[in-house]
Amino acid sequence: MAIGSDPRTTTPGVLLRVLDADGTELRAQHCRSGRQLEPPLPPGAHTVEISARLHPRTSGAWRIGIAGFGRLSLHLDGRPLLDGEFAATTDDPAVLHVNPPTQTVTARLNAGSTPLLVARRELAPGTGRATVVGLQPPGPSPARTLASASRAAREADVAVVVVGTGEQHESEGRDRTHLALGAEQDALVRAVARANVRTVAVVNSGGPVELPWRDDVGALLLAWFPGQEAGGGLADVLLGRAEPGGRLPTTWPARLTDAPVTGTRPAAGRLPYDEGLHLGHRGWLRARRTPAYWFGHGLGYTTWAYDELSGPAHTAAGENLTVRVRLRNTGPRPGREVVQVYLSRPDSATVDYPERWLAGWTAVRAQPGESVVAQVHIPARALSHWDIHSGGWRTEPGPYRVLAGPSVGELPMTLDILACEAA
Template sequence: MTHEELTRLLDKLDLDQKVRLLTGTTNWRTADEPAVGLRGMTMSDGPAGVRGPTWDETDTSLLLPCASAIGAMWDDDLVGELGSVLAAEARRKGVDVVLAPTLNLHRSPLGGRHFECFSEDPELTGRTGAALVRGIQAHGVAATAKHYVANDSETDRLTVDVKVDERTLREVYLAPFEAAVRAGVWLVMSGYNRVDGVPLTESPLLARPLKDEWHFDGVVVSDWGAVRSTEASARAAQDLVMPGPAGPWGDALVRAVEDGRVPSAVVDDKAGRLLRLADRVGALHRPTTLPTPPRQEARALLRRAVAAGSVLLGNRGVLPLDPATLTSVAVIGAHAAEPRVQGGGSAAVHPHRVTTPLDALRADLAGTARVVHAPGPALTAPPPLSAPACRDPHTGRGGVRLRVLDGDGRELYAGHHRTGRRLEPPLPPGARTVEISALLHPGTGGEWTFGVGGFGRMTLTVDGHPVVDGVFPCVSDDPAVVHVNPPCHYGTARLTAGRPVLVLARRELADGTGRATLVTAAPPRPDPAAAIREAAEAARTAEVALVFVGTTPHSESEGRDRTTLALPGHQDALVRAVTAANPRTVVVVNSGAPVEMPWRADAAAVLLTWLPGQEAGSGLADVLFGRTEPGGRLPTTWGTCLADTPVTTTRPEEGVLRYGEGLHIGHRAWLRAGRRPAYWFGHGLGYTTWAYRAAAVSAPAQGGVRTVSVRVRNTGRRRGREVVQVYLARPASAVERPYRWLAGYAAVEAAPGETATAVVRIPDRALRHWSTEERGWRTEPGGYEVHVGPSAGELPLTASVEVPAEGSPRAAGERLPRG
């Protein structure tokens, strides 16, 4: 759309019409405006799958690996393909704007939303995010870079004031957003938090650097409910308030413009940006069409993505397994049968399907090897009511009955649902009560635990006997708590095996408390010590043992930070018992963020699968049986224990969270502290080995880009892929710098015995630093070290770059491996 066309459209609108465009009309939709042929645009959460505008379990979504797994791929092309899947899903669901990618950093391993962010490093995060943006927007669907900026933890996230110096902000936390803007992103989401005392929705950072320096011509949309002022946010470069229809702009903004407190040109700019976005996504003309690939084709890509993001942390020759020679396998742990495939919070979707590791292993080994599953100790809080144990009392189908009642108990809505998980019923006029019921057929007898989640007055009865009864006030205004993860309240009832009981939960609706409701039930938990003994015995009699451990929805979720890196429950004891029983034990870690692994030296192999999405089992089986390599490299440094980790703070003091470590997060912090982690940033093994032969640095080409050419040789017996990483250092710097910092990377493939050359592009900006005195970017003249290798902690090759005083860098030769 040209500037002239945009001006003509704006001239057709009066002030009321323009302002109306600037607040959503529903939770997920922007305003229509017939005067200019504008239809409303639909938004959806989408970091790991496009949910659509409703939480409807019948409207399933393709579920990608979590962002940590995508960051672990170090593969721009594959990330772009995954972006195309998100775009196709968006078009299929009538979604114009996908609220992804999340470009916040893994500043602290305790960050609760770790799984939704790519990495600890601004360069890796920026490249990965840019690739996803390009993949989504290539098909006329908008991507959203979020949450701008320094929104890297969850504690007090609606009010926290982040104190960060200007140089750190520019070089570390703003850098991934700048990369997204260079990639052409169409929306940027402003966060809930403050930076240096100013809410992001009112911050001058929205103008400079976002719009003024980077020339961002898209829309700044607020995080949901983040705008809390009229004039301050309107005068800032905030463009769109979500959700709607209520909000602080509307009539109040019209009056502020009419009274001269907000310039009319400000509203024109915001409305113009909305119209430009509408043009890009096809909301001002015939909708963009995108052929939706067959789901079988998309599933194949998601299966490949599981392997591409899986990181082999250690391997003493046990992997890959040969299914033709295996005779018995012990599959141990609750995560084998019920893997965590996505993180908790607003980004969650109802997956199209989930392949579990246990099912995939049984399918691969059917007829050739005995597969025994020992679940080990129970891990989680009671799960939601669901089939096959529960049936709808009205229809007899597996699942639950959901009803909405008025104040006199009359039925306004009734429907069948497969589970009692986070049900969000429609609210017809007069709705007063949500009711969920199910006939539970207990397979075991004893003391069962039941729960009902939500706010306000709630009751839960089992065959008419009260189990939960009380008024539970809403004490949070965090949308993730109110609308996504309301707390559960529990009680117990003694059941007889095989004797069905009617479970009935009711919740009275009240303003400001949301409508999400859930009902849970769990049988008596087995004795942990007995469950561990059973698992160890299964491992002892098997040829190989596969132990699955990981986090739970209650230990890793949006809305709260973690307080420990220890695995929940008795999982460490489970691994120790199994490794003691069988030296050929492979431990599979199913988490979105670092966990402590005190047993890692005892395991024959440790494989990290993150939260791998719907193809969890099939993709994992491909790796375990060697049909494909584990392609991932760590996007985050994993420490031995929390006490060793240099940067851990997530909790503000008196409302303020200080980024006192400055430039030094992730591997930079470990290097500065002189500490050795369990696994370095960039680490990951394949099924072959590599030798680094030589590295040479080119003179800068046009635009200041230079290349580092790295020769590597496949010294193993399989074809493989190696991610060659280049780090820079400036020991004699006159300004503070990281000990080393990632400057670029490239992947190569080679057959056994072959040599390949990785060409790593090092842009001019990799040598720059932000000068707070001169308020601009500067390149310090002098020598820079170039370090090359497979991780931040293993860099066998060195070279150098000399930047002369006139600012034109030149290569300074080549060196062979040290030692």
Template structure:
């Protein structure tokens, strides 16, 4: 749409009609406007799957690996294809705007939402985010880059003010967003809950400059859900849309603020104009036929490939790949082998179409030629949700639960079968007062069972009429991820007899501002720790090989809270040590979204990082374990051996302020600055072959075209017996710089493939932006003249090749041209 066309549409609306468009009509939908032929646009989480407007178990979605796994792929082509899959899912569900990618950084290993973010490095994050955006937007769906900006931890996330200097903001935290706007032309940006230097993002001048003015962002600026807290200051700022609705500080007061002159009409017109431009781009002003979603088999194959592409082989002493023909027995250890964690916790969760478990996939891969013994080890994590084969709907006898919604007098307003006791958005017919979830449970094991009910307000839980929970539990947080997704649970215990069925009934009264999510859990007696360990050891000792699955839990890694430790929950470290001690062919598979401590890593014959792998967890991991696919991942984040070693760990604000005192020195930059050695460097990852870095050469500055300052040619040789893929990385250094810089910083990377013995030359194009810094005096980007060191290798800590290049700045030192290329 041209500006003239937008102006003509605006002329058809009065102030009240315009303001009405600037608050969501529902939780996920914008308002329509019949006078313009405008339909409401639908927005949906998220980074790993497109949920749509409802969060209900019958509304399933294709589930991608976590964003940290995508960051680990270092593969923009595959990332773009995954973006296309998200777009196809969106089209199939009537979604116009996918709330992804998350472009915040892994500043501290304690960040609770690492699984939703790509990496610790601004360049890797920028390139990965651009690829996903291009994949989404190629199909006419809008991507939404979030959470602008410096929204890198969860503690006090609704109110925290992040304090950081302008150079750090420009050179680190704004970089991925600038790339999203300039290189990918992202159609929407979401501001975070946090403040930057004392001003909440919904009102922050950073929305205007650099985002809209300097970078030329012409899309829609939407708030995080509930992030708008004022009428006039936010109305005068550059924010365009307050979500969700229909209630918001803009719903009524903004009309009066415009009428009495406190908010300029021009500001409202700009906001509405941007919304109309987005509507035009996604077909909400002229309905275009939606392409069909990707076929399920095609989606599954792509997602299976993505699992292997993101898996990072951290260490391998000749154990992997396992040879199926040589196995007569395989011990599969750990609870997460049968129940893997496939996605992170919080608002971006979806109900996957199916989940391939590692245990099932390993059985299928071996095809009955080898005996598999599963030993879950000691109990892990929070109680499971009510449901599964031991639970029956008390009304129709099908496996699962019965969901009922009752009125004030107890009359049934709704009843329906469900698979589990986790109901995030139970239906709310008119007059709804109480949510009830029930099931007839036949326990497989006798002993003391633990039951829980989660929510706020008056709640009760009975087992065969005996009350285990009964009370009023007030809401103590405003965090929407807690209120609407994962409310706290209250627990009670009772003794059950194996094989004797009982009726479990949980009720939660609905109260204003407490959400409607209702969770019911049922945990069998915890197995004796010593016995569980002994069973695992025996299974491993008598097998030809063992695969141990360990990882984080919903309680230890989720949106809404940061971590306080990197230790694996429960007895998992003891489990690994015990298995490794008796089985020399042990593979440890780590199922987490971010770094964890692995005190046994040097003793373990092989360690494979699978992240949160999405719905094809089992098939993808099995492909890697048996060599059908090479582990393609490289670490997007530096992993410490112990939390105490990490140079940047602060996530807890002091008096409401979280200061980024480390400046631009995060991730591998911080490790280098502090002269510390991590367990695994940024960029590290092994394959099933070996490589020798033989030679590096640098083209003369000025030889590059467009955004390229110069090209680094890296010659490599595949010295192993298998074909493979390698990711040569180039880092720059500027000793003696007149300005503070990192010791080294990532300047570029590429991927190459080669057969056994083959020599290949990788061309890494170093962009101009890798050479310049932000000048506070000049209020712009400068390129410093002089010699720059060029280092090449497989990780930030292993750079066997070095060269130098002489760079000349312009006469005034200013870098002339765009920081990111326009697309």
């Protein structure tokens, strides 16, 4: 996003210059934004400079920031705002080259003025060259924001409130320390939901988050990180042109403290994996805990009834297995259901099995009132465990239970089968 206009051409954007150690210009070019992760560095490059003629529309205290490493400075109409040395504290390439930390200052800007902002970064060995300059206008107080959102929700037929996480919450480069969206976002959802019972909360996150208001909203839609077509895709789902067809690939706790495993940092160089194979929903099942949303959970725009689960009474070790699930669309619209099949081994005295584990799944579609049969193929490996004595996969003879339903926490259909030694 442009933060102003190029001071040489007045074109929206910024002026990027590369200077040598004496301040001589080696290269200059117009850029559309102040986020320059790979500015060109001709021989002798010493300083990256980004400048823009600002055009504030709001008077007040603006936050101005520059991201990078080494010596950083900010000047506004020649007045120094920031000048200091900021050494790299990591060698993580994602931080050095994509997301360097930001140093911020506050400056008074008046609507209608055109001050010149000049940001410089001196290049330091081993710290990349990413240079990012940005501004944040003054915003209303949280109380005024909530009051405005509540007023808009009361006056609307349906309210849609979007909350979620950003790079400050989750990243591939570091572990998360909490699952909270934050007090301000939670307060926003609660305020809108109080003002309008027809509130749709859209959660834009890449993984589980705590949703303490989940029972207060009329509908809850998980959008993940949908990318540049998010607006169109979200509109299609909210307006009913498309059905929300996803199912959770993870189990979501109501509170992080409910999760069976929360400690992931080694102590004194050791990290015990006491949970063994009871990971994810398997750990929840073993601990007899109920999450906010189970693995596999997901709703669409219709409802389903599971009527029958059928399959062979016996299976031999090493053989694949197919079961059939008959279900009906009991709602008013055409729909799609993801039929999930799990296995359990209730009476083993020698092998540590999960309480139940995912064995297969398939998706079906049906018109209102229509019955369909889902054929779910279960690979032979789903009935096997790793035998440390023989060093291979082995199917333990005996009874197994097949369970079918819409999630690991809702399995209304069961079928008992007997696994036998291979002939």
